[in-house]
Amino acid sequence: MxxxxxxLTEFRDAGALLEGHFVLSSGNHSTAYLQCARVLMDxxxxxxxxxxxxxxxxxxxxxxxxxxxxxxxxxxxxxxxEMGRQLxxxxxxxxxxxxxxxxxxxxxxxxxxxCIMVEDVVTTGLSSRECIEAAxxxxxxxxxxxxLVDRSGGRAKLPVPFVPLIRLDIPxxxxxxxxxSVKGIPAVKPGSRGLKV
Ligand SMILES: O=P(O)(O)OC[C@H]1O[C@H](OP(=O)(O)OP(=O)(O)O)[C@H](O)[C@@H]1O
Ligand SMILES: O=C(O)c1cc(=O)[nH]c(=O)[nH]1
Ligand SMILES: [Mg+2]
Numbered sequence: 664m665x666x667x668x669x670x671l672t673e674f675r676d677a678g679a680l681l682e683g684h685f686v687l688s689s690g691n692h693s694t695a696y697l698q699c700a701r702v703l704m705d706x707x708x709x710x711x712x713x714x715x716x717x718x719x720x721x722x723x724x725x726x727x728x729x730x731x732x733x734x735x736x737x738x739x740x741x742x743x744x745e746m747g748r749q750l751x752x753x754x755x756x757x758x759x760x761x762x763x764x765x766x767x768x769x770x771x772x773x774x775x776x777x778c779i780m781v782e783d784v785v786t787t788g789l790s791s792r793e794c795i796e797a798a799x800x801x802x803x804x805x806x807x808x809x810x811l812v813d814r815s816g817g818r819a820k821l822p823v824p825f826v827p828l829i830r831l832d833i834p835x836x837x838x839x840x841x842x843x844s845v846k847g848i849p850a851v852k853p854g855s856r857g858l859k860v
Protein backbone atom coordinates (compact mmCIF):
# COMPACT_ATOMS: atom_id res chain seq x y z
CA MET A 664 0.00 0.00 0.00
CA UNK A 665 1.35 3.42 -0.97
CA UNK A 666 -0.02 6.72 0.29
CA UNK A 667 -1.04 9.37 -2.25
CA UNK A 668 1.95 11.42 -1.09
CA UNK A 669 4.29 8.48 -1.78
CA UNK A 670 2.83 8.06 -5.28
CA LEU A 671 3.21 11.78 -6.00
CA THR A 672 6.79 11.65 -4.73
CA GLU A 673 7.53 8.87 -7.26
CA PHE A 674 6.09 11.06 -10.06
CA ARG A 675 7.98 14.15 -8.83
CA ASP A 676 11.27 12.23 -8.54
CA ALA A 677 10.78 10.90 -12.09
CA GLY A 678 10.29 14.42 -13.49
CA ALA A 679 6.81 13.35 -14.56
CA LEU A 680 4.76 16.24 -13.11
CA LEU A 681 4.77 18.75 -15.95
CA GLU A 682 3.41 22.29 -16.00
CA GLY A 683 2.68 24.36 -19.10
CA HIS A 684 0.00 24.22 -21.80
CA PHE A 685 -0.93 20.75 -23.02
CA VAL A 686 -3.34 19.43 -25.64
CA LEU A 687 -4.75 16.19 -24.28
CA SER A 688 -5.83 13.04 -26.10
CA SER A 689 -9.48 14.13 -25.81
CA GLY A 690 -8.74 17.51 -27.44
CA ASN A 691 -9.19 19.31 -24.12
CA HIS A 692 -6.40 21.52 -22.80
CA SER A 693 -4.70 21.56 -19.40
CA THR A 694 -1.91 23.32 -17.55
CA ALA A 695 -0.77 20.03 -15.97
CA TYR A 696 0.41 16.77 -17.52
CA LEU A 697 1.43 13.49 -15.87
CA GLN A 698 4.09 12.00 -18.13
CA CYS A 699 3.79 8.36 -17.05
CA ALA A 700 6.41 7.26 -19.57
CA ARG A 701 8.99 9.00 -17.39
CA VAL A 702 7.73 7.11 -14.34
CA LEU A 703 7.78 3.77 -16.15
CA MET A 704 11.26 4.23 -17.67
CA ASP A 705 12.67 3.14 -14.29
CA UNK A 706 11.92 -0.58 -13.90
CA UNK A 707 12.17 -0.52 -10.10
CA UNK A 708 9.82 2.45 -9.87
CA UNK A 709 7.39 0.77 -12.28
CA UNK A 710 7.56 -2.35 -10.12
CA UNK A 711 6.84 -0.43 -6.89
CA UNK A 712 3.86 1.41 -8.35
CA UNK A 713 2.37 -1.58 -10.16
CA UNK A 714 2.81 -3.82 -7.09
CA UNK A 715 0.80 -1.26 -5.11
CA UNK A 716 -1.86 -1.12 -7.84
CA UNK A 717 -2.07 -4.92 -7.97
CA UNK A 718 -2.51 -4.89 -4.17
CA UNK A 719 -5.43 -2.45 -4.51
CA UNK A 720 -7.03 -4.62 -7.20
CA UNK A 721 -6.73 -7.72 -4.96
CA UNK A 722 -8.06 -5.80 -1.94
CA UNK A 723 -11.09 -4.77 -4.01
CA UNK A 724 -11.75 -8.46 -4.73
CA UNK A 725 -11.27 -7.95 -8.47
CA UNK A 726 -8.21 -10.09 -9.15
CA UNK A 727 -9.83 -13.52 -8.92
CA UNK A 728 -10.77 -15.21 -12.17
CA UNK A 729 -9.04 -12.75 -14.48
CA UNK A 730 -7.27 -14.36 -17.44
CA UNK A 731 -5.66 -11.49 -19.31
CA UNK A 732 -4.44 -7.89 -19.08
CA UNK A 733 -5.38 -5.70 -22.06
CA UNK A 734 -4.13 -2.18 -22.51
CA UNK A 735 -4.23 0.65 -25.05
CA UNK A 736 -0.94 1.63 -26.74
CA UNK A 737 1.21 3.62 -26.41
CA UNK A 738 0.79 4.70 -22.82
CA UNK A 739 -0.69 1.39 -21.72
CA UNK A 740 2.07 -0.87 -23.06
CA UNK A 741 4.64 -0.72 -20.26
CA UNK A 742 2.14 -0.45 -17.41
CA UNK A 743 0.13 -3.33 -18.92
CA UNK A 744 3.25 -5.51 -19.12
CA GLU A 745 4.23 -4.79 -15.52
CA MET A 746 0.67 -5.32 -14.28
CA GLY A 747 0.67 -8.67 -16.07
CA ARG A 748 3.86 -9.53 -14.17
CA GLN A 749 2.39 -8.41 -10.85
CA LEU A 750 -0.91 -10.27 -11.35
CA UNK A 751 0.73 -13.36 -12.90
CA UNK A 752 -1.20 -12.91 -16.16
CA UNK A 753 -0.34 -12.56 -19.83
CA UNK A 754 -0.57 -9.00 -21.15
CA UNK A 755 -1.46 -7.82 -24.64
CA UNK A 756 -2.07 -4.38 -26.10
CA UNK A 757 -4.34 -2.74 -28.64
CA UNK A 758 -2.83 -0.19 -31.00
CA UNK A 759 -4.49 2.41 -33.20
CA UNK A 760 -4.78 1.58 -36.91
CA UNK A 761 -6.30 4.59 -38.69
CA UNK A 762 -7.40 5.78 -35.25
CA UNK A 763 -9.17 2.56 -34.23
CA UNK A 764 -7.85 0.11 -31.61
CA UNK A 765 -6.82 -3.20 -33.17
CA UNK A 766 -4.96 -6.33 -32.08
CA UNK A 767 -1.85 -7.00 -34.13
CA UNK A 768 1.39 -9.01 -33.65
CA UNK A 769 -0.43 -12.32 -33.22
CA UNK A 770 -2.28 -11.09 -30.12
CA UNK A 771 -5.79 -12.52 -29.71
CA UNK A 772 -8.44 -12.97 -27.05
CA UNK A 773 -10.04 -16.39 -26.68
CA UNK A 774 -13.86 -16.32 -26.57
CA UNK A 775 -15.03 -15.41 -23.07
CA UNK A 776 -11.57 -14.70 -21.66
CA UNK A 777 -11.93 -12.43 -18.64
CA CYS A 778 -9.87 -9.26 -19.04
CA ILE A 779 -8.71 -6.35 -16.94
CA MET A 780 -8.11 -3.15 -18.91
CA VAL A 781 -5.00 -1.33 -17.66
CA GLU A 782 -4.18 2.31 -18.57
CA ASP A 783 -1.49 4.73 -17.53
CA VAL A 784 -3.70 7.82 -17.10
CA VAL A 785 -7.47 8.34 -17.25
CA THR A 786 -8.62 11.89 -18.03
CA THR A 787 -12.04 11.67 -19.69
CA GLY A 788 -12.04 7.86 -19.88
CA LEU A 789 -12.49 7.94 -23.66
CA SER A 790 -9.41 5.82 -24.48
CA SER A 791 -10.27 3.35 -21.72
CA ARG A 792 -13.83 2.95 -22.99
CA GLU A 793 -12.54 2.49 -26.55
CA CYS A 794 -10.10 -0.19 -25.37
CA ILE A 795 -12.79 -1.97 -23.35
CA GLU A 796 -15.12 -1.94 -26.38
CA ALA A 797 -12.33 -3.27 -28.60
CA ALA A 798 -11.58 -6.10 -26.15
CA UNK A 799 -15.27 -7.04 -26.01
CA UNK A 800 -15.51 -6.91 -29.82
CA UNK A 801 -12.49 -9.25 -29.96
CA UNK A 802 -14.38 -11.82 -27.87
CA UNK A 803 -13.30 -10.93 -24.34
CA UNK A 804 -15.30 -10.06 -21.26
CA UNK A 805 -13.83 -7.03 -19.52
CA UNK A 806 -14.53 -7.33 -15.80
CA UNK A 807 -12.39 -4.54 -14.32
CA UNK A 808 -10.23 -1.53 -15.13
CA UNK A 809 -7.18 -0.04 -13.45
CA UNK A 810 -4.77 2.83 -14.01
CA LEU A 811 -1.85 4.49 -12.34
CA VAL A 812 -3.71 7.82 -12.33
CA ASP A 813 -7.31 8.97 -12.56
CA ARG A 814 -6.98 12.72 -13.01
CA SER A 815 -10.73 13.24 -13.50
CA GLY A 816 -11.54 13.47 -9.81
CA GLY A 817 -13.76 10.42 -10.30
CA ARG A 818 -15.85 12.03 -13.06
CA ALA A 819 -14.57 9.68 -15.79
CA LYS A 820 -17.09 6.85 -16.02
CA LEU A 821 -16.11 3.36 -17.12
CA PRO A 822 -18.56 0.49 -17.66
CA VAL A 823 -16.69 -1.81 -15.22
CA PRO A 824 -15.32 -1.43 -11.65
CA PHE A 825 -12.32 0.92 -11.85
CA VAL A 826 -9.28 1.00 -9.52
CA PRO A 827 -6.78 3.87 -9.93
CA LEU A 828 -3.59 3.93 -7.87
CA ILE A 829 -4.12 7.65 -7.25
CA ARG A 830 -7.08 9.91 -7.95
CA LEU A 831 -6.44 13.58 -8.67
CA ASP A 832 -8.81 16.35 -9.73
CA ILE A 833 -7.00 18.41 -12.37
CA PRO A 834 -8.96 20.96 -14.43
CA UNK A 835 -9.31 20.51 -18.19
CA UNK A 836 -10.57 23.12 -20.65
CA UNK A 837 -12.51 22.50 -23.86
CA UNK A 838 -10.80 24.26 -26.81
CA UNK A 839 -13.33 27.14 -26.75
CA UNK A 840 -12.96 27.72 -22.99
CA UNK A 841 -9.20 28.08 -22.55
CA UNK A 842 -8.40 30.89 -20.06
CA UNK A 843 -6.56 33.85 -21.63
CA SER A 844 -3.60 33.29 -19.28
CA VAL A 845 -3.21 29.74 -20.68
CA LYS A 846 -3.77 30.69 -24.34
CA GLY A 847 -0.57 32.74 -24.25
CA ILE A 848 1.55 29.68 -23.52
CA PRO A 849 2.56 27.68 -26.63
CA ALA A 850 0.65 24.38 -26.54
CA VAL A 851 2.33 20.97 -26.81
CA LYS A 852 0.66 17.60 -27.45
CA PRO A 853 2.72 14.87 -25.79
CA GLY A 854 0.45 11.90 -26.59
CA SER A 855 0.22 9.95 -29.85
CA ARG A 856 -3.51 9.98 -30.66
CA GLY A 857 -3.93 11.61 -34.07
CA LEU A 858 -0.19 12.13 -34.45
CA LYS A 859 0.92 12.62 -38.07
CA VAL A 860 4.46 11.72 -39.05
O1 LIG B 1 -9.00 9.40 -20.63
P1 LIG B 1 -8.61 10.05 -21.91
O2 LIG B 1 -9.28 11.38 -22.10
O3 LIG B 1 -8.79 9.15 -23.08
O4 LIG B 1 -7.05 10.43 -21.80
C1 LIG B 1 -6.09 9.53 -21.35
C2 LIG B 1 -5.37 8.87 -22.48
O5 LIG B 1 -4.49 9.83 -23.09
C3 LIG B 1 -3.18 9.31 -23.18
O6 LIG B 1 -2.99 8.59 -24.37
P2 LIG B 1 -2.89 9.27 -25.81
O7 LIG B 1 -4.19 9.09 -26.53
O8 LIG B 1 -2.40 10.67 -25.66
O9 LIG B 1 -1.84 8.46 -26.61
P3 LIG B 1 -0.62 7.51 -26.23
O10 LIG B 1 -1.00 6.63 -25.09
O11 LIG B 1 -0.45 6.72 -27.48
O12 LIG B 1 0.53 8.40 -25.97
C4 LIG B 1 -3.08 8.33 -22.03
O13 LIG B 1 -2.10 7.35 -22.28
C5 LIG B 1 -4.46 7.74 -22.01
O14 LIG B 1 -4.56 6.68 -22.94
O1 LIG C 1 -5.45 13.29 -21.21
C1 LIG C 1 -4.32 13.04 -21.65
O2 LIG C 1 -4.06 12.93 -22.83
C2 LIG C 1 -3.19 12.86 -20.67
C3 LIG C 1 -3.12 13.55 -19.50
C4 LIG C 1 -2.03 13.37 -18.67
O3 LIG C 1 -1.90 13.98 -17.59
N1 LIG C 1 -1.07 12.49 -19.02
C5 LIG C 1 -1.16 11.82 -20.15
O4 LIG C 1 -0.26 11.02 -20.45
N2 LIG C 1 -2.21 12.00 -20.98
MG1 LIG D 1 -2.80 6.37 -24.06
